[in-house]
Amino acid sequence: AQSVTQLDSQVPVFEEAPVELRCNYSSSVSVYLFWYVQYPNQGLQLLLKYLSGSTLVKGINGFEAEFNKSQTSFHLRKPSVHISDTAEYFCAVRDTGFQKLVFGTGTRLLVSP
Amino acid sequence: EPEVTQTPSHQVTQMGQEVILRCVPISNHLYFYWYRQILGQKVEFLVSFYNNEISEKSEIFDDQFSVERPDGSNFTLKIRSTKLEDSAMYFCASSEEGGGYTFGSGTRLTVV
Numbered sequence: 001a002q003s004v005t006q007l008d009s010q011v012p013v014f015e016e017a018p019v020e021l022r023c024n025y026s027s028s029v030s031v032y033l034f035w036y037v038q039y040p041n042q043g044l045q046l047l048l049k050y051l052s053g054s055t056l057v058k059g060i061n062g063f064e065a066e067f068n069k070s071q072t073s074f075h076l077r078k079p080s081v082h083i084s085d086t087a088e089y090f091c092a093v094r095d096t097g098f099q100k101l102v103f104g105t106g107t108r109l110l111v112s113p
Numbered sequence: 114e115p116e117v118t119q120t121p122s123h124q125v126t127q128m129g130q131e132v133i134l135r136c137v138p139i140s141n142h143l144y145f146y147w148y149r150q151i152l153g154q155k156v157e158f159l160v161s162f163y164n165n166e167i168s169e170k171s172e173i174f175d176d177q178f179s180v181e182r183p184d185g186s187n188f189t190l191k192i193r194s195t196k197l198e199d200s201a202m203y204f205c206a207s208s209e210e211g212g213g214y215t216f217g218s219g220t221r222l223t224v225v
Contacts, residue, residue, distance in 0.1 A: 034213050043204060043218035044156070090156060099144050100169055101214060103156040 002027045004093050004104035012110045015083055021076040021107045023065075023091030033074040034092040034101070035065055044090065050074065061085070086111045115139040119205050119217035126195055126224055134190045134220045136205030142215075144208045145188045147180065149173070149201040150219075156204065162188065195224045 005024045013019045025031065035047040048059025055067040065076045074091060091104040118137040126132050138145050147159040160170040162180055177193045188207075192199055202221050206214040 032213075036216075044216040046213050046215070049213045092156075098169070099146070099161050099163070099208065100158050101146075101148075102158065105155045 002031075002093050002095060002102040004091050004102055006091055006104035006107050008107050009105065010108045010110065012112065013081055015111055015113050016080045018079050019077065019081050019085075019109065021089050021091075021109065023074045023076065023104060025072050025074065025091070025093040027072075027093060027095055030096045032094045032096060033065075033067060034094070035059065035063070035074075035076050036090045036092060036103075037061075038088040038090065038106075040087070047076070047089070081109070081111045083111050083113065085109055115215065117205055117207055117215050117217035119203075119220050121220060122218070123221045124223070126222070128197060128224055129194050132192050132195055132222065134192075134203050134205075134222070136188045136190075136217055137186050138188055138205065138207030139215055140186070142207035142209055144168075144210075145180075145182070146206040146208075146214065147190045148204045148206065148216075150204065151198075151201045159190075159203075192222075195222075197224050200224045 003026045033050040036044040037047050047063050048057045050057045050067045058064045063078050067074050088106045088108050090106045092101045094101050120135045145162040148156050150156045158171050160174045161168045179191045181189050200223050202219045204219045205217040208214045
């Protein structure tokens, strides 16, 4: 069965510092991988996705993620964060033969001045 | 950019009452979904719908839940007899074959 682990429930960081939000997944088949962002009291917005091809995926708002099949990871990175990046970030996985998305528990990114 | 539209944004209902949450998926998408997020917890899959029938459902999606696509544009989630623990944010989503989902902005259901 699929599962997603986001080890860090909260990541505090200063503005303009780099950040990495970790995501590991388990699945017995090939997968699609996603990162979603949820701003306070809002819905889920797709940041980026890995379907196939290049393992380095670039998304919106300057975020990128790297798919590492051997480590079953899909960590999210940004070289310089802004206050406005403060939000909850969810990693999600989907087996390629199915439609259901399985989400991690989320990581709250707190950016302070 | 195409959007998934959900109404209402907030619904308050008394325990035991029926509620219907409404969604308008993206028009050329074929797969439709409902997810929920209890406050402070992760997003959980409820049900997927394809070709006018349920293609997959979770353990959460018991007999008190049902989904329907009554016309060519709407996709609804009905909760027959609401319980306090049904209080959550409910997200509708749609997708094409493969690829990522597009989520709606959610309906916050409060059962009192």
